Amino acid sequence: MEKRNVIFIIFASLFIIPACLGATEQTPTPTLEYTPSTQPSPTIEASQTQLTVCMRQEPNSLYPFGELNDAAKNILSAIYDGPIDMAEYKYQSVILTKLPSFENGDAQIVPVEVQTGDTVLDTNGNIISLKAGDQIRPADCRANDCIVTYNGDATVIMDQMIVTFRLRPDLTWSDGTPLTVDDSIYSFELQREMKSNTYLIERTSTYEAADAQTLHWFGIPGYIDPTYFTNIWQPAPKHAWSEFPANQLSSVDISSRTPLTWGPYSVAEWLPGSEITLEKNPYYYRNEDGYPKIDKIKIRFISDPELALSELIASRCDLIDPTINLEAHTGLLQQMQAAGEAQLFTAPGMNMEWLGLGVNPASYDNGYDIQKDRQNIFADKYTRQAIAYCTDRQTIVDQVFHGLVTVPTSYLPVEHPAFDSNLQPIPYDPEIGISLLEQAGWLNVDNDPVTPRRAINVKDVAYNTPLILNFYTTPTTQRRQVAVLLEDSLATCGIALNVTFLEPNELYAPGPDGLLFGRQFDLAQYALGVESIEPPCNWFVSSTIPNESNTWAGTNITGYSNSNYDAACQSAQLSLREDASYLPSYRQTQITLAEELPAIPLYSHVRLSVASPHLCGFTLDAVAPALWNVESLTVDETCQK
Numbered sequence: 001m002e003k004r005n006v007i008f009i010i011f012a013s014l015f016i017i018p019a020c021l022g023a024t025e026q027t028p029t030p031t032l033e034y035t036p037s038t039q040p041s042p043t044i045e046a047s048q049t050q051l052t053v054c055m056r057q058e059p060n061s062l063y064p065f066g067e068l069n070d071a072a073k074n075i076l077s078a079i080y081d082g083p084i085d086m087a088e089y090k091y092q093s094v095i096l097t098k099l100p101s102f103e104n105g106d107a108q109i110v111p112v113e114v115q116t117g118d119t120v121l122d123t124n125g126n127i128i129s130l131k132a133g134d135q136i137r138p139a140d141c142r143a144n145d146c147i148v149t150y151n152g153d154a155t156v157i158m159d160q161m162i163v164t165f166r167l168r169p170d171l172t173w174s175d176g177t178p179l180t181v182d183d184s185i186y187s188f189e190l191q192r193e194m195k196s197n198t199y200l201i202e203r204t205s206t207y208e209a210a211d212a213q214t215l216h217w218f219g220i221p222g223y224i225d226p227t228y229f230t231n232i233w234q235p236a237p238k239h240a241w242s243e244f245p246a247n248q249l250s251s252v253d254i255s256s257r258t259p260l261t262w263g264p265y266s267v268a269e270w271l272p273g274s275e276i277t278l279e280k281n282p283y284y285y286r287n288e289d290g291y292p293k294i295d296k297i298k299i300r301f302i303s304d305p306e307l308a309l310s311e312l313i314a315s316r317c318d319l320i321d322p323t324i325n326l327e328a329h330t331g332l333l334q335q336m337q338a339a340g341e342a343q344l345f346t347a348p349g350m351n352m353e354w355l356g357l358g359v360n361p362a363s364y365d366n367g368y369d370i371q372k373d374r375q376n377i378f379a380d381k382y383t384r385q386a387i388a389y390c391t392d393r394q395t396i397v398d399q400v401f402h403g404l405v406t407v408p409t410s411y412l413p414v415e416h417p418a419f420d421s422n423l424q425p426i427p428y429d430p431e432i433g434i435s436l437l438e439q440a441g442w443l444n445v446d447n448d449p450v451t452p453r454r455a456i457n458v459k460d461v462a463y464n465t466p467l468i469l470n471f472y473t474t475p476t477t478q479r480r481q482v483a484v485l486l487e488d489s490l491a492t493c494g495i496a497l498n499v500t501f502l503e504p505n506e507l508y509a510p511g512p513d514g515l516l517f518g519r520q521f522d523l524a525q526y527a528l529g530v531e532s533i534e535p536p537c538n539w540f541v542s543s544t545i546p547n548e549s550n551t552w553a554g555t556n557i558t559g560y561s562n563s564n565y566d567a568a569c570q571s572a573q574l575s576l577r578e579d580a581s582y583l584p585s586y587r588q589t590q591i592t593l594a595e596e597l598p599a600i601p602l603y604s605h606v607r608l609s610v611a612s613p614h615l616c617g618f619t620l621d622a623v624a625p626a627l628w629n630v631e632s633l634t635v636d637e638t639c640q641k
Contacts, residue, residue, distance in 0.1 A: 112158055
């Protein structure tokens with residue numbers, strides 16, 4: 001597992017989200033019509049223990065340490081179990097007897113002596129070989145006011161994290177071989193050799209066994225990891241894989257197509273381009289408790305959403321997982337659910353769509369020139385707040401998403417433990433928006449509500465500049481719908497848009513020439529995502545502004561910079577969950593962002609899945625793979641009654 005808060009602009013790895021946003025089609029997807037079935041529902045026999053899952057694509061590999069597509073991750077969650085699950089915005093121990101914590105004594109921070117030449121983490125999070133002039137945090141230092149500069153001579157005491165992981169004693173590979181800590185250490189060594197999961201490996205001082213079920217992880221001095229309890233390497237079957245060179249494991253069948261597992265299922269058959277069959281693992285540690293409940297799972301690959309729905313109606317799919325884009329058919333699915341012919345599951349997640357404001361274009365990096373640069377339209381906070389009040393986000397979520405999502409308040413979903421529940425979303429209120437614009441100096445000089453307002457006494461904006469904003473996004477179906485609604489609602493306040501749809505490779509071109517990464521836009525709609533449940537306050541810190549010094553890489557394309565926000569985010573990310581500063585720091589970032597509004601959250605990306613009415617026990621989680629609790633699923637005609 002790649003161990004860091006992997007924060008990414010979804011448009012940077014371009015085409016991760018277009019599948020959930022309607023791909024890049026330029027015309028609306030035709031909607032299937034719903035006709036209630038007049039045929040009786042098929043009878044589910046008590047002996048039926050097969051589940052058919054339909055996915056959009058075939059897994060590119062089942063080698064767990066490679067570059068995996070979504071289908072592979074989903075199937076791996078069915079054949080492995082843990083080691084630690086992320087679900088319901090929580091970490092859940094699976095193959096450990098307990099999750100390590102400071103409270104139960106399996107995590108600790110100890111003082112350790114360091115001197116010249118030792119590998120440590122400096123105050124900027126860089127791994128260094130300690131030398132004179134380096135800045136480090138001594139023991140018990142979590143803030144910037146206690147940083148010291150190493151003099152090169154003395155010994156310094158720094159903090160080191162030590163975490164103990166205790167495996168369940170009843171774990172067995174699907175060939176009957178006991179699973180031990182040697183398999184986790186083998187995995188660590190394997191990934192180190194192949195330079196996989198380098199972030200955590202480089203910050204690991206020692207990873208060792210204490211006994212057959214106990215592991216110790218030691219971080220390098222100075223590395224304080226808020227998610228220390230996940231620093232266990234997923235076991236790999238040393239007895240079966242070690243006969244192959246590490247660089248062959250991603251391609252040989254024993255590790256990439258039919259890997260040994262310790263989870264509820266193992267791969268029985270893989271028909272390329274068609275389907276994969278999973279069968280019960282006879283050595284699964286929960287077998288005596290009656291898990292898994294279904295004997296066999298057939299996974300079919302269907303790329304066409306309409307075909308997948310037809311197969312569901314024909315009882316040839318029991319579950320359509322979220323990789324198949326069904327958002328264009330949401331209305332149909334809601335009708336089917338109301339008629340009792342399907343179950344619709346939705347879960348807004350951590351990936352979020354934003355309306356970004358070009359607060360500080362790259363041309364301002366050498367100083368703002370009112371005569372040469374784009375007018376400093378967004379310098380006044382009232383203008384940014386007015387745009388939020390003039391953006392009808394409720395209509396967007398109602399019309400585009402059929403009410404499946406709510407208007408967001410923060411960069412976190414409301415279900416997240418770190419969400420500040422005191423924040424209220426800014427409503428669509430053109431009267432307040434107009435009042436704020438007038439306070440900022442944008443006036444309706446011709447008393448014509450159709451024409452854009454003009455700058456009469458707006459600070460740092462030339463007199464009589466019209467409030468016309470250039471808006472850029474990609475031509476997906478949903479983004480086209482959103483653009484129309486944005487244009488209409490902003491016009492109510494006298495804000496005009498010049499809407500331009502650009503293909504992804506043009507819009508997301510690298511800086512300095514690219515519009516977004518080169519920070520050359522007024523307004524832009526884009527998505528931000530994170531491969532973690534840790535709060536991604538880094539999205540808007542100053543250090544992630546794309547510019548020449550960081551080769552135009554970063555999530556903060558608005559150019560927003562606020563020292564108070566940066567300090568709160570840094571404090572949060574240096575805190576452990578047990579620390580008193582953890583939640584208040586994250587909540588302060590949300591308060592600051594809601595006031596400053598360098599970007600306006602439009603909606604969370606919704607995960608959507610649909611199932612037969614006879615599938616029992618399925619839950620669609622915001623962050624977990626769709627099959628994360630597959631061992632609990634059953635098929636029963638009475639489960640919905």
